Amino acid sequence: MSDFQEERKNLKTDFRFDRLKNAVEQAGGNAQVAGASGIAVSTLSSYMNGAEWKLGVATKIAEACNVSISWLLFGIELADASILPKEKEEAAQQDAANIDCYDEEASAGFGRLGADAPKPQKIAISRKLLHDLGLPAHHTIMLKVAGDSMEPTLKAGDRLLLNTAPSHFLNGITVFVSSGQLMVKRLAPTASGTVRIIADNDRYPTEEADISRFRWGEPDGGDAITIIGRVAYRLQAMS
Template identity: 30%
Template sequence: MDSRIETQTAADPPMDPARARLVSLAAERGVSLSALSGLLGRNAAYLQQFVRKGSPRKLEENDRRTLAEFFGVDEAELGAPPRETVLTVGAGAPARAADWADIPRLPLGASAGAGTLARDVAPVDRLRFSGRWLRQQGLEPVMLSVIEVEGDSMEPTLRDGDEILVDRSPRPLRAGLHVIRLDDVLLVKRLEPGAAGTLRVISDNPAYPRMERRAEDVAVVGRVVWKGGRI
């Protein structure tokens, strides 16, 4: 890391907790602020100026989210305001606060057809879910992502263009819909236990053949826990 960001001079503004936390996280990960600026699509001096000169005064929302996801921390540690609350009022019901979780939408497709290459990329958008609903489902927002289905091999369960919510939490594998990496391709398929040491990789569309592969050849990215799409 560039040692110039490690100390302050008399001309520098006091380092607030968000800036200090960013410097600490970068040091722990062993990544420079200039490299992190590049991750955000900014010029190399962007985060150095943010830390040392207080310019910008605060990180833009998308930049803050990208950094929080990169480091695996809550956005509040990088200066996010308290979680948004809204008042919901039903007929004859008292007003109550509802919290929300913005889940990243990743710019890659889990193929339900011939397959697409998996890439590690930054999110391009967010899809908002009720925090209460996620907790009821036993889901942690930090372990979730939304991706788009490509192809027709999972019809009628999943159609081309559907959005799926993928839970990457480490859990014992059980039968159901999963996003997997198989032969360096990202797929969404139904998994079932096969013969000893194998998994059945199933397309719901009967026009596509079933496969049986060694379990060690199937990298399970996460379980599909929700779907949405246009009517």
């Protein structure tokens, strides 16, 4: 081994010991950490002063110091180094938004009759992700695609994130209810006051409806075409 390699090895070891010393100090000192971890003070001192580490013992020390074993052994980015596991968990909970996820399938074929007043489940999703996608958490829901009329854009089994905030624009891929059927299609308004209802799969016909039939809100039957939301993002399985 060259002198340079030995120097690099020692440098990494020093960083590991420095992290341990800092963690022990922040946790109240040698006696406090030794008592919390169930190891002898002499063992802890030897770990801080160059003794070989055993993973099981190091893990107990990390838990007693309220730091992760990965940080203690390998280090993490400086921005995260001061964040303790409990604080990370709290930060993750603050970032999570609970959105409605429906087992209901939006048919990409000729439509399926949905259950009356389907009950959603709650799933947690990152607020930062929603923000990056331009989605307000309180106007975001998730549901699943069935059928093949929107292929290749959407495939059966894809999960869709919908923006349910009402909009004056009737364009883009949209989930709506028509005659009791929950459907996903591409909407395209025309200059003549109608809206084309388009399947991306050319094996399915394009339909057309008067724009006055479209509205946002809760489906109530009749002749209305009730928009549930516009598709903002697709989650697709890779297998």
